[in-house]
Amino acid sequence: MRMARRSGGTGTFLYRLFGRPLEMLKSSFAMMWRTPIRTALTIAVIAVSLAVPVTLYLLYSNATSVTDGLHEDSRISLYLKRTVTEDRGRALAESMKKREGIKSARYISSDEALVEFSKTTGFTEPIVYLAENPLPAVVEIIPDETVSHSAEKAKALLQELLKNQLVEQGKIDVDWIKKLNALADMLRTLTFGLGVMLVLGFILTVANSVRIDLTDRRDEIVVEKLLGATDRFIYEPFMYASFWYGLLGGLAAWWVNEVFMVCFDSSVQELAKQYTPDGFDLTFLPVSAAGLMILFSIALSMIAARTALGYVSRSVEPE
Amino acid sequence: MILFEEVSKSYYTGQQALQNISFRLEDGEMVYLRGRSGAGKSSLLKLINLVERPSMGRIMVDDISLGGLSERGMQLYRRRIGMIFQDYRLINSRTVYDNVALPLVICGRPPEEVRKRAMASLDLVGLLEKRNYYPLQLSGGEQQRVGIARAVVNRPRIILADEPTGNLDHDLSLEILKLFLRFNRSGVTVIIATHDNTLVSACPRRQLVLESGRLIQDIPAAAPQAAQAGGSAS
Structure with a gap:
């Protein structure tokens, strides 16, 4: 008795391939x-x-x-000393752009800051009565992704930037990033x-x-x-x-x-x-x-x- | 050729189903396995169909030692055996046609060949008209004929029938027997396990008589079958 019979032929092959x-x-x-x-x-x-x-x-x-x-909005605001002239402030902003971890830097003069403040808050009238503009010039820095996604790195960057003698103080809200x-x-x-x-x-x-x-x-x-x-x-x-x-x-x-x-x-x-x-x-x-x-x-x-x-x-x- | 050499089978429960069985069946023989319930008839058939493996001894079928067959070899071997059961073992959720065609589908035959051979097999047992019925819509005799059609559809060289007429009346039993004789005449080896004396007397053939797992008698067939029988009891 043969143990296995082979059922060959194209028909069988096609049937096994597609039909079955x-x-x-x-x-x-x-x-x-x-x-x-x-x-x-x-x-x-x-x-x-x-x-x-x-x-x-x-x-x-x-x-x-x-x-x-939102991370892109995690800006660092560097408030400049009152003695810093506009030219020096703009030069500082330009130099900041070249630093590692910074995507962009923008100088905002105290006048521009006042206009922006008035627009966003609507407090136009009271400011007019002030003897002088109380707002300092600001260098606004947007860190790149490597920094903006890490609260620790953002804090470290701020500490670095605060070492600059033109800077009075700086601010970043890192808690919300955390x-x-x-x-x-x-x-x-x-x-x-x-x-x-x-x-x-x-x-x-x-x-x-x-x-x-x-x-x-x-x-x-x-x-x-x-x-x-x-x-x-x-x-x-x-x-x-x-x-x-x-x-x-x-x-x-x-x-x-x-x-x-x-x-x-x-x-x-x-x-x-x-x-x-x-x-x-x-x-x-x-x-x-x-x-x-x-x-x-x-x-x-x-x-x-x-x-x-x-x-x-x-x-x-x-x- | 089927050869049993000092075959014993015991189960893990300690029950000794078969003891030291030796016999030889030639191709084309028809043999009755006789004995009371529990004598070991079914166990012997299970050994031939490899549902069970012997505890001791050797079984040869056509020069192939069944003990040495792998899982795959066992599957191919079973395709060459036609098995008929007392309880028919039909798949009730499939039609008569699907039940009969199953062995061919298992072998991977193409649909056209399956159809032709299944129809021929159903015609052989007289159930062509009822091919679309389900087994439970048929009588006992008809269900057994479906079982027989399924057993022969793949043109086996050996048919094993375990109490095939156990659930049938006398007339139906003789009808089934006629089918077995027909297959045997075409050269198929047929082994029928039965305790039904009417079958044996209606169509005398060689008898292997078992008692308590032992082969106690090997009764040769009356002429002309006597010349074909070559086995002897151990």
Whole structure:
């Protein structure tokens, strides 16, 4: 008796390459359809597991883009001594521009400072009655990103600048940078931690679904093994089902994320209008990133299924 | 050829299912495995189908030692055996056609070949008209015929039948027996485990009689089958 018969031919090859996978896609979908509630619940858990970290990450990205703008506003104001002439003040500002850690420096004369003060505060009348302009000339410095994102570096820069003899005093509010950075760090850590936990939940959900599916089909698998089915043949429907779980779960996660972001966008616009007439453009999940998320979902689902199958199918043997 | 050489099988519970069994079956033989319940008939068939491995001794099928087969080798080997069960072992969620086609699908045959051979097999057992039924919509006799169609669809060289008529009445049992005779006439080796005397008397063939896991008798078939039988009890 020959142990193996080779069934060759182009037809067989093409069938194995295209026909069989297509059949399996259809039959595994039908298998899932037979247990709609379980399937829907599994897909829902996958969707939430993916949507929550992705949405949090998007919020973090949006928040970072806002705070990046705020960092640019983390200016250092150097108040010059009254004896410093305008020419020397402007020369100082020019020399500051060349220093490391400084993005730009601008000289503001005491007159310009007064005009700006009047504009921003509306205190025009009382200032007119003053005998002389009480405001000193200022060199306004905008640190570059390496400094503006670190409260310690910003403080150190200020200390350096205060050593200049033309400078009377300097000012920078670094506490809010600290708070902002801490908040951003917390959001990032939260996103990462939640992401890890939810991805773990995702894996366990798919693995458990596959385990239940396999247990439900125990008798069928025993018959298949008795007829000489390979592990690959037995795993196939479950692997294709896990593909569907991943695909549908990924698509649902995208949808959940979009719905949340649309709802959140209207709230953000309302809030932004209070500060700027232009509003704020909330960044949504790009299509390419959504595609990657779906691919990740499929891959993770199939890895989870394969791992579960390896463990569970060993317990299903003909008796 | 199937050769058992001093084969014993004991389970981890300590139960001795088979003890020192030796016999030889030639290609194309039809043999009854007889004995009471628990005599070891099913255990012997499980050893041939590699559901179990012997604790001691050697089993050869067509010069292949079953003990040396790998997992993959075992899977390929099982595809060449047609197995029929007392409880039919059909997949109730699949149609009669799908059940019969399953061995061919497992072998990766292209759909056209699967269709042709499954239809031919169903025609052979007279169930072509009921191919779209589900097993639970059929009678016991019909379900067993589906099991037989599934067992022969891959053109096996050996058919193992474990109490194939155990759940059937006399007339249906004879009908099933006729099918086995038909396969045997085409050169297939058929081993039927049964305690049904009516089968044996309706169609006398070589008998291996088991009792408490021992082969106590090897009764040769009446002529002309006697000439084919070459085994002897140990």
